[in-house]
Amino acid sequence: MPENTSQPAHSVHVDLGSRSYRVDVGRGLLKNLGAVANEKFGGRSTCAVITDSKVGPLYAATAVASLEAAGKKVCLITVPSGEASKSLIVAENVCSEMARAGLDRKSFAVALGGGVIGDLGGFCASIYQRGIPYIQVPTTVLSQVDSSVGGKTGVNLPDAKNMVGSFHQPAHVIADIDTLSSLPKREFNEGFAEIIKHACIRDAAMLPLIDEVIAGTGDLTELIRQNIAIKARVVEADEYETLGIRALLNFGHTLGHAIEADAGYGKLLHGEAISLGLRAAAVLSVKLSTLSEAGAQRIVDLLKGFELPVVLGEEVETDELLRIARMDKKFDQGRIRFVLLSTLGEAFVSKEVTEDDLRAAIAAIRS
């Protein structure tokens, strides 16, 4: 790849009319950030790079140098790493830093990090001076295949996940596969929960490639590209989650989000909590739909292949999980809308799942 080019090995186009954008996927792309910024925001000369305390020391220098070489004045904002930074107070601090740096409505932002930074940075971009554009530079498997695409931004409340947020699509996404090499094993593996989710709801044909990655022989860049394409197609079909299509991306999340919040933010990584939620949703898909026992076992085996948790500890209490799950954004007039599988690769939203069914699923994943 030549220096200072914005042409990646692969790109996925997200077609959303005036909010369309490109997701570049490949190696060595971070140094293209400045060129991309000029391509997207030629007239904007000031920006904030929002990152965290683990990602900043590794990648902020390259990002800032690339932006400065492209003529941008950069304010680097670093928040503590981890889920606790997805909060209103940290969002306020980030916005205050942007104000103190003199950023205005002609500025733009860059979210450099995992899903926490993508959600937080995107949210700050969406509210700062009523909205400035931003570029996502995801540096985890999870954020490359899922959170950087689709425009869901936001922060948590102590009570439940993602309770305050906005839809604000990025202007561009740079998924540099090289950044994944510094991820610790646990943080690398958790992203595969969302990849397994994508295969379950949309593309069972992807399962052999996931098996190959578990075996150490698979093409990770290709797997990430395929997952970005799945996410892009779902978002294109239902950008604002009003048609029951985007809701399918919530497979495993009704209980997964409750488990993540109840365990205490940061105790379980998002993908780990979703792993438990996926197993529970698979159990319910066998009980209430047509997923085979073998299909559910296949999901559990894939999760175990990435050393993801599939057994829920006693410290996470059932009544508390149900209380948190009732705050799920998919609740509709007191009724849960729960994503089930009919088979591997096909999902639907059910309104027939009762609280007793949820209790039974929680009990089933305790051993």
Ligand SMILES: NC(=O)c1ccc[n+]([C@@H]2O[C@H](COP(=O)([O-])OP(=O)(O)OC[C@H]3O[C@@H](n4cnc5c(N)ncnc54)[C@H](O)[C@@H]3O)[C@@H](O)[C@H]2O)c1
């Ligand atoms: N907006 C969406 O559509 C969407 C989708 C899925 C998940 N999410 C959200 O994403 C968040 C989880 O994202 P995540 O799993 O990426 O967590 P994260 O951002 O907390 O990153 C995980 C850990 O890895 C570190 N890290 C990140 N990149 C690194 C790198 N290249 N090298 C070394 N360390 C690195 C981080 O500092 C952190 O400690 C959750 O808040 C979840 O709700 C949002």
Ligand SMILES: O=C(O)C(=O)C[C@@H](O)[C@H](O)[C@H](O)COP(=O)(O)O
């Ligand atoms: O993009 C989506 O839509 C998703 O549901 C992707 C999920 O993996 C992600 O965790 C998302 O943040 C959940 O959104 P929420 O609306 O349930 O808070």
Ligand SMILES: [Zn+2]
């Ligand atoms: Zn998720």
